[in-house]
Amino acid sequence: MTVKFNRGQFRFYPSNRLVGMVDGADTVQVLLDDLLALKLQKSDLGVLCGDAGLRWLDDDGSRHGLLGRFVRWTQFLTDERAELRQYEDAVASGLFLVAAQLPHQSAVYINALTAYQRAKASLIRYFGPLVIEALDY
Numbered sequence: 001m002t003v004k005f006n007r008g009q010f011r012f013y014p015s016n017r018l019v020g021m022v023d024g025a026d027t028v029q030v031l032l033d034d035l036l037a038l039k040l041q042k043s044d045l046g047v048l049c050g051d052a053g054l055r056w057l058d059d060d061g062s063r064h065g066l067l068g069r070f071v072r073w074t075q076f077l078t079d080e081r082a083e084l085r086q087y088e089d090a091v092a093s094g095l096f097l098v099a100a101q102l103p104h105q106s107a108v109y110i111n112a113l114t115a116y117q118r119a120k121a122s123l124i125r126y127f128g129p130l131v132i133e134a135l136d137y
Helices: 025-037 050-057 062-075 080-092 109-118
Strands: 017-022 045-048 096-101 122-127 132-134
Touching: 017 025, 017 080, 017 109, 025 045, 025 096, 025 109, 045 050, 050 080, 080 096, 080 122, 109 122
Parallel strands: none
Antiparallel strands: 017 096, 017 122, 045 096, 122 132
16 A cells, blocks of 8 residues: 555645545555545545544644644534544544545546445545535435
8 A cells, every 4th residue: 555544734624525434454445446546646545543643633733733723722613523523533443534635526526435435434524615514324
């Protein structure tokens, strides 16, 4: 696998990202292979897991300075806080967070969503610029 776990640029909000929780490293690998087969770039994919993944999610923003704490504080006032908490709980329980950056209107969006569903991902969400869309009804 060439996609590195718990790496990438920290973002307070995962704008234009399809995100889901996957159980097991083998399933993660299959999902990543499927996403790469759709011509997504390695740099468009990210995986968070374990303690390092929890640190990267940075629950209170303290690992990312004053701005990080302020942004997390404002998120606590919205539904974003509940979303973050769900992902933290899932990572803490041993699941893998797999994120793919792609525009909702892209040609591969529906195929990427199908790949997540084939991987039996849970908590599938698309984080658009202004809205979080739940996709695992």
